Amino acid sequence: MAYWLFKSEPNTWGWDQQVAKGEAGEQWDGVRNYQARNNMQKMALGDRGFFYHSIKEKRIVGIVEVCALAHPDSTDDTGKWHCVDIKAVKAVKTPVTLEDCKAHPELSKMILVNNSRLSVQPVSEDEWTIICQLAGVS
DNA sequence: GCCAACGTTGGC
DNA sequence: GCCAACGTTGGC
Numbered sequence: 641m642a643y644w645l646f647k648s649e650p651n652t653w654g655w656d657q658q659v660a661k662g663e664a665g666e667q668w669d670g671v672r673n674y675q676a677r678n679n680m681q682k683m684a685l686g687d688r689g690f691f692y693h694s695i696k697e698k699r700i701v702g703i704v705e706v707c708a709l710a711h712p713d714s715t716d717d718t719g720k721w722h723c724v725d726i727k728a729v730k731a732v733k734t735p736v737t738l739e740d741c742k743a744h745p746e747l748s749k750m751i752l753v754n755n756s757r758l759s760v761q762p763v764s765e766d767e768w769t770i771i772c773q774l775a776g777v778s
Numbered sequence: 779g780c781c782a783a784c785g786t787t788g789g790c
Numbered sequence: 791g792c793c794a795a796c797g798t799t800g801g802c
Contacts, residue, residue, distance in 0.1 A: 647800095649799095649800090673785075675785090694799085694800060694801090695799095695800065695801085698800090698801075755783085756783090756799080756800055756801065757783070757784055757785085757798085757799050757800065758784090759799090
């Protein structure tokens, strides 16, 4: 299984909205970045990801699961852009902030820390494990 | 609100 | 195909 990180501005699309979609999930639309798109095209059903709130909170607030493979983004009429569907799995007990990641030696190599602009990014298994521990989720 | 970093675009 | 200019993103 692979691990990912989905980044969103809470004003645009927040964790609460994601949770409200329940089991059906929702397409992760609006991505207009090739790297992010390529990452989504690599995802498999059941892959898990962190849900990160950028700008104001700058912290990981929940765990999501990929529930549909990459498909055309319905908000895009050029046909160039694809996205996956994700559903909320659970909220974290303790949000893990960007600061926490920077402070942690093993997390300081994360893409989140070094390329904060990429909105869909891979997370290594080690990073996943560490963050889960910090977040208090199993 | 500012500024640095990155990605994309377009002229050559 | 290179590179400068511009726009956008996101941390501070």
